[in-house]
Amino acid sequence: MSHEQKLRGFEREIESWKIRIKDANDRKTYDEVFDRQTLLAIYKLFSDGFFDILDFPISTGKEGNVFRGITRAGDYVAVKIYRLSTSTFRDLGKYILGDPRFKKAAKRFPQIIFSWAQKEYSNLERFSKAGVRVPEPIAVHRNVLVMEYIGNEYMPAPKMKDVILEDPNATAEYLLESVKNAYSRGHIVHGDMSEYNVLMTEDAPVIIDLAQAVVLDHWMSQELLERDITNLARFFRKAGVMIDEKEQLGRIRGGETATS
Ligand SMILES: Nc1ncnc2c1ncn2[C@@H]1O[C@H](COP(=O)(O)OP(=O)(O)OP(=O)(O)O)[C@@H](O)[C@H]1O
Ligand SMILES: [Mg+2]
Structure with missing residues (x-):
């Protein structure tokens, strides 16, 4: 599949999911499940050597957090973690936890977020190839994206x-x-x-x-x-x-x- 086709594929998937997850409960179980998944994703990137330390949070937002990471070689990276439990998706718990018919949708849920992260990675590549200055993409795994850190030793670059x-x-x-x-x-x-x-x-x-x-x-x-x-x-x-x-x-x- 070409890069173009892949991107279109992500876009279509995301669009179809957005409709499916409109009406959304059971926050606690939900958060527990997905926070563990996030930790596992972070651990994977850590053990693959993309960063050694998550230094400090650069930004904490509704949809995720961005951390500064430090590699073993002492270089900085930016680690963007897409939240797997935003309120937007909260009520999906209703589907997931009670109704066996929605097992599939439940399984697909985190994929939506994974696709966002994957899509951002692909988009970064694409902008960069077009000669547009964006952070260089470094790695993506599930809901965690590693990219070039923009800023200096002391602080991230201002908006x-x-x-x-x-x-x-x-x-x-x-x-x-x-x-x-x-x-x-x-x-x-x-x-x-x-x-x-x-x-x-x-x-x-x-x-x-x-x-x-x-x-x-x-x-x-x-x-x-x-x-x-x-x-x-x-x-x-x-x-x-x-x-x-x-x-x-x-x-x-x-x-x-x-x-x-
Ligand atoms: N590569 C980077 N290097 C340094 N800082 C970054 C980098 N990427 C993001 N940030 C910081 O993190 C903030 C949030 O990142 P981004 O805009 O990508 O996420 P978002 O989902 O839009 O979050 P928000 O809703 O808070 O804007 C940015 O405003 C910026 O300050
Ligand atoms: Mg933003």
Whole structure:
């Protein structure tokens, strides 16, 4: 299977699952089961040598946590752990714990999250191959993703929303060029571009949080592209940079090439 087909496969799976798990109980049993699974996944990556230490949490969010890890060689990595028990999925316990008919769905449940992690890994690869600066993907196992750490010895790189931009024009241009390269070379749209998902380093902005990115033949790709541009325009307007959204969309779409 080609990379493209694999990505489409993940996307389809995730979409079908989203519908299935809408109505959702039994929190405790649920959390216990999946937290153990998470520990096992972390242990696997640890024993495979991807990190020796989980250093400190960089971020604790609704959907997961990001830790800084340290390898045996002393290098830093970022370890993103997708939570297996968010409230979104809570009520699925009802299916899992009582009804034998849903055994299959129950078994499939953690796969949804695994697919998100896997998809983020693939998307990171794809952006990177298209020449867009994102964290380099290193490993993924179940709901745990290991990638390049963006930051220094003392702290992770700040989000764009938390810094005063030295040259907002240049940053805007750089990010629009990144969106264009992802689109025309990588045939992919980020889908959640905003000042929350860009980390600022001394060299260049680094785009993060790619699980939701979609390939161009996804039915939502154009809508998401428009939203990405609108989000960038809204943010940069406040920094005094006017982005002509129509013009940018034309430029990005015009640069599209036919091959994958
Ligand atoms: N590779 C990385 N290097 C350094 N810090 C990172 C890296 N990846 C993510 N982070 C930090 O972790 C935070 C959350 O990561 P990300 O945006 O990928 O996850 P999320 O699921 O969107 O979580 P949230 O809802 O908290 O944004 C980021 O805002 C950033 O501060
Ligand atoms: Mg984010």
